[in-house]
Amino acid sequence: MDYAANLAMTLPELVLAVGAIALMLVAAWGGPASTKAVSWVSVAVLGGALIALTGPASAGGDAFYGLYRADAFAAFAKVLIYIGAAVAILMAPDFFRRTAGADLRPEYPVLILLSACGMGMMVSAGDLLTLYVGLELQSLAAYVLASFMRQDTRSAEAGLKYFVLGALASGILLYGISLVYGFTGSTMFDEIAGAYAAAPLTGSGRSLGLLFGLVFVFAGLAFKISAVPFHMWTPDVYEGAPTPVTAFFASAPKVAAIALAVRVAIEAMGPAEVQWRQIVIFASLASILLGAVAAIGQQNVKRLLAYSSINNVGFALIGLAAGTPEGVASVMTYMTIYLAMTLGSFLVVLQMRDADGQPIETIDSLAGLSRTRPGLAAALAIFMFSLAGIPPLFGFYAKFAVFYAAVQAGLFPLAVVGVVFSVIGAYYYLRLVKTMYFDEPTGTFGAGDKLEGGLIAVAAVFVSPLGYLAIPALSAWTLAAANSLF
Amino acid sequence: MSFPILSLMLAIPAVAAIACLFLSAPAARLTALVATLIDLALGVLLWTSFDVGGAQWQFVEYAPLFGRFGWALGIDGYALLLIVLSVFLMPICIGASWQAIEKRVPEYMAAFLFTEVLMIGTFAAQDLFLFYIFFEAGLIPMFLIIGIWGGVNRIYASYKFFLYTLLGSLLMFIAMLYMSITAETTSIPVLLNYDFPASVQTWLWLAFFASFAVKMPMWPVHTWLPDAHVQAPTAGSVILAGVLLKLGGYGFLRFSLPMFPEASASLVWLVFGLSAVAVIYTSLVALVQSDMKKLIAYSSVAHMAIVTIGLFAFNAQGIEGAMMVMLGHGLVSGALFLCVGVIYDRLHTREISRYGGLAINMPRYAILFLLFTMASIGLPGTSNFVGELLSLMGTYQVSTTIALLCTTGIILGAGYMLYLYRRVVFGEIKSEEVRQMSDLTPRELWLLVPIAAAVLWMGVYPESFLAPMRKDTQILLARIDRAKPAGDSLPTKGTGVVPAAHAETSAHGSAH
Numbered sequence: 001m002d003y004a005a006n007l008a009m010t011l012p013e014l015v016l017a018v019g020a021i022a023l024m025l026v027a028a029w030g031g032p033a034s035t036k037a038v039s040w041v042s043v044a045v046l047g048g049a050l051i052a053l054t055g056p057a058s059a060g061g062d063a064f065y066g067l068y069r070a071d072a073f074a075a076f077a078k079v080l081i082y083i084g085a086a087v088a089i090l091m092a093p094d095f096f097r098r099t100a101g102a103d104l105r106p107e108y109p110v111l112i113l114l115s116a117c118g119m120g121m122m123v124s125a126g127d128l129l130t131l132y133v134g135l136e137l138q139s140l141a142a143y144v145l146a147s148f149m150r151q152d153t154r155s156a157e158a159g160l161k162y163f164v165l166g167a168l169a170s171g172i173l174l175y176g177i178s179l180v181y182g183f184t185g186s187t188m189f190d191e192i193a194g195a196y197a198a199a200p201l202t203g204s205g206r207s208l209g210l211l212f213g214l215v216f217v218f219a220g221l222a223f224k225i226s227a228v229p230f231h232m233w234t235p236d237v238y239e240g241a242p243t244p245v246t247a248f249f250a251s252a253p254k255v256a257a258i259a260l261a262v263r264v265a266i267e268a269m270g271p272a273e274v275q276w277r278q279i280v281i282f283a284s285l286a287s288i289l290l291g292a293v294a295a296i297g298q299q300n301v302k303r304l305l306a307y308s309s310i311n312n313v314g315f316a317l318i319g320l321a322a323g324t325p326e327g328v329a330s331v332m333t334y335m336t337i338y339l340a341m342t343l344g345s346f347l348v349v350l351q352m353r354d355a356d357g358q359p360i361e362t363i364d365s366l367a368g369l370s371r372t373r374p375g376l377a378a379a380l381a382i383f384m385f386s387l388a389g390i391p392p393l394f395g396f397y398a399k400f401a402v403f404y405a406a407v408q409a410g411l412f413p414l415a416v417v418g419v420v421f422s423v424i425g426a427y428y429y430l431r432l433v434k435t436m437y438f439d440e441p442t443g444t445f446g447a448g449d450k451l452e453g454g455l456i457a458v459a460a461v462f463v464s465p466l467g468y469l470a471i472p473a474l475s476a477w478t479l480a481a482a483n484s485l486f
Numbered sequence: 487m488s489f490p491i492l493s494l495m496l497a498i499p500a501v502a503a504i505a506c507l508f509l510s511a512p513a514a515r516l517t518a519l520v521a522t523l524i525d526l527a528l529g530v531l532l533w534t535s536f537d538v539g540g541a542q543w544q545f546v547e548y549a550p551l552f553g554r555f556g557w558a559l560g561i562d563g564y565a566l567l568l569i570v571l572s573v574f575l576m577p578i579c580i581g582a583s584w585q586a587i588e589k590r591v592p593e594y595m596a597a598f599l600f601t602e603v604l605m606i607g608t609f610a611a612q613d614l615f616l617f618y619i620f621f622e623a624g625l626i627p628m629f630l631i632i633g634i635w636g637g638v639n640r641i642y643a644s645y646k647f648f649l650y651t652l653l654g655s656l657l658m659f660i661a662m663l664y665m666s667i668t669a670e671t672t673s674i675p676v677l678l679n680y681d682f683p684a685s686v687q688t689w690l691w692l693a694f695f696a697s698f699a700v701k702m703p704m705w706p707v708h709t710w711l712p713d714a715h716v717q718a719p720t721a722g723s724v725i726l727a728g729v730l731l732k733l734g735g736y737g738f739l740r741f742s743l744p745m746f747p748e749a750s751a752s753l754v755w756l757v758f759g760l761s762a763v764a765v766i767y768t769s770l771v772a773l774v775q776s777d778m779k780k781l782i783a784y785s786s787v788a789h790m791a792i793v794t795i796g797l798f799a800f801n802a803q804g805i806e807g808a809m810m811v812m813l814g815h816g817l818v819s820g821a822l823f824l825c826v827g828v829i830y831d832r833l834h835t836r837e838i839s840r841y842g843g844l845a846i847n848m849p850r851y852a853i854l855f856l857l858f859t860m861a862s863i864g865l866p867g868t869s870n871f872v873g874e875l876l877s878l879m880g881t882y883q884v885s886t887t888i889a890l891l892c893t894t895g896i897i898l899g900a901g902y903m904l905y906l907y908r909r910v911v912f913g914e915i916k917s918e919e920v921r922q923m924s925d926l927t928p929r930e931l932w933l934l935v936p937i938a939a940a941v942l943w944m945g946v947y948p949e950s951f952l953a954p955m956r957k958d959t960q961i962l963l964a965r966i967d968r969a970k971p972a973g974d975s976l977p978t979k980g981t982g983v984v985p986a987a988h989a990e991t992s993a994h995g996s997a998h
Contacts, residue, residue: 391619419656471553
């Protein structure tokens, strides 16, 4: 395969990388004054990458001798990632303008572009090394973003915490990768899968090296998707990071990490399905339970949403546990709807400002929001009922898809325990609705930004029952994406 | 029929609900009333154009909109009657809230209209998951109605209502997933004739039971109901007792019985046992209540137990009787909650001991309240008599013991209802406040008189209501007959010559 064809398949990443480097130069010379221009150009670059996906990047096959995969699965994940990244850029200027002691600098969109580029590499990885490089590019950009409000100690703490724990996770992952490489003799997914298929994985003569490699790789990935028991960084980082950055963390990197975990599980370790399924089921149920129980006592909206994201990752993993094409499709369906719900919720959180424009994060401050800002309250109520998976909102279909896949694969106990735990989750989502609708107003929020209002409306309409009309297209698309892995 | 009348019945309140959110309070009230009246008119049209004895499923609509499941609507006789009940009670609910609700009227009206959409949708859905969506979505507006416009302890009641019913439904959801995957269809009419293996049926039946028993509600998972009723505003109680409780019975009739006949038959003991306990226990609890709404709420649980025994009697009398109890109870308990609402609006208390002697200064109210009290007891000539008699007759053929135990519910029912009526309406006027209370206003008469007329109609000429469901009952019986449990009432044949005296009594008996 010639070089031009390889480059054509990696075009989205090239667009992002070149765009990010060029904009970094603009940022360096232009200084803070160029922030607005750089932001809009960054969104345009993401749009360009989205257009680039329509070419060979979505169905070209393997590039660079199998290091990089340009398939429908990667393309689908990238669409979600670019949307998440673009919204994270769009919601930032207003937040930083109003928040005292924090200025938006042009580096912010550039870092998001770099992170998006890394995520693209992650979901397209066909080799453990591509996987690792992509993951680190994404993470390093994210560490800086977490501590973007330099004067704010919570933000600095979040960045440091994220960095230290993220480095630990990378270490665990690398250790797993080294074990896998050592026992299979390759870093290519296809050859690893061949080695797993050939090696004995059960009985007394089982290959412990391969199994340990698998466990460590999954532990490292669990860190990145913040699945229990490797979730402990999430609430602190989500609380401390600036809200637009938190929204970003909860959306695009989560999609990327889940997609990566799916690809590694199916493509590289598919033959060891029985072995990794145990890990996935445990992580899934533990995440659903802990995400639900720990959220009950929270007073801070961002922390609550952090636990909510842990909870949701647990549900997405139910689809992965099924291990079938339908299961993978359901994971992608879940992440699509999750993206809309999460970005919408965080956009509402961005509107929570006092009269001076300073952000408020307590749940109590939402009291009586349905009186003071009925539209905003209705939107947040839609997101909360949707996250709880109550029909007729679209979040129900997300849960429908993963449970359908689990039941289809015969995992009845998992499905039953999963739904029972979801009732616990419903409790704290209801609490937000109760605060907004049943309690008396205590204060009012300052006026919101038009662009953000529009984005909230778009997300709310997508999550509303109207979203069901998108199901045929979404099912066809996710199934095509999933089939490209098998 | 090509005209999508069911979709139209769903669309009108849905559009009106959204419109209400943008209107002022008086305009929202009017919009809601007009929308519900149009739906009532459509409901009447639905009933008159329903071909009795014709095709099992009528007014069928299908559009494969949602990938794995579709927009499939269609009704049989059971669904028709319950839809008519819903659209009949809805304008009354709006009217009952006309003055009682003063804060956040547009949202209130929108919540009620959404509830109407979801109720009609639940009864009309012909797709498993479409049914589930409508069934479950009803929680959201009801949660808001109880939580925003409810009484003092409204938040506890709304949470309890929501989480209790959610837990039950989710187990049913998993069972539905299994059914749709195994049978490779989500169409309810197809699933009605699909035979699941008996061992699987038991699990599926139990999962559905978890949901419907909570909705029904059956003892011992009925505890959410008194809380929800007491805290809900009057119209909320009416719709909760009138229609939402019927979802459980409808679910048993639509899913549990025809889809899992063997499991239903083998678990009849469970249903009968719980129902018998419910009848006696909740009736006794109702006797000692000091809060009027709580008393009626407990009486609802007892009446619903008569429904469940009738349904699981596996014969035409039982099933048709259960349906009649559901319809009758929907009207009567709704009316009783309205009666409580009438005096609550005047004195702002539901404590029975605060009232007394209302017959003196509220004669019209006393008459209507008496009618509904008698109907609740099951006096001949009222709706509940027909249903309860049929239901208990059906049960008697299966289990004489259970029939005996459940019939005590009627005696106890007479006890607590007459006791309530005596304390509230008869006797001396208790206080100056009570003396000040005025009789029914024209608006209140407009709410109660139509229900009273319907109650009498059902009692005097039940054929109008039995006819649409007769054929469906036969189809259902043909389906479940193979699993029919053996009855323990073994009537022996007559011995030939009938003595003259007996002939007289039997002729007398058949005249009933």
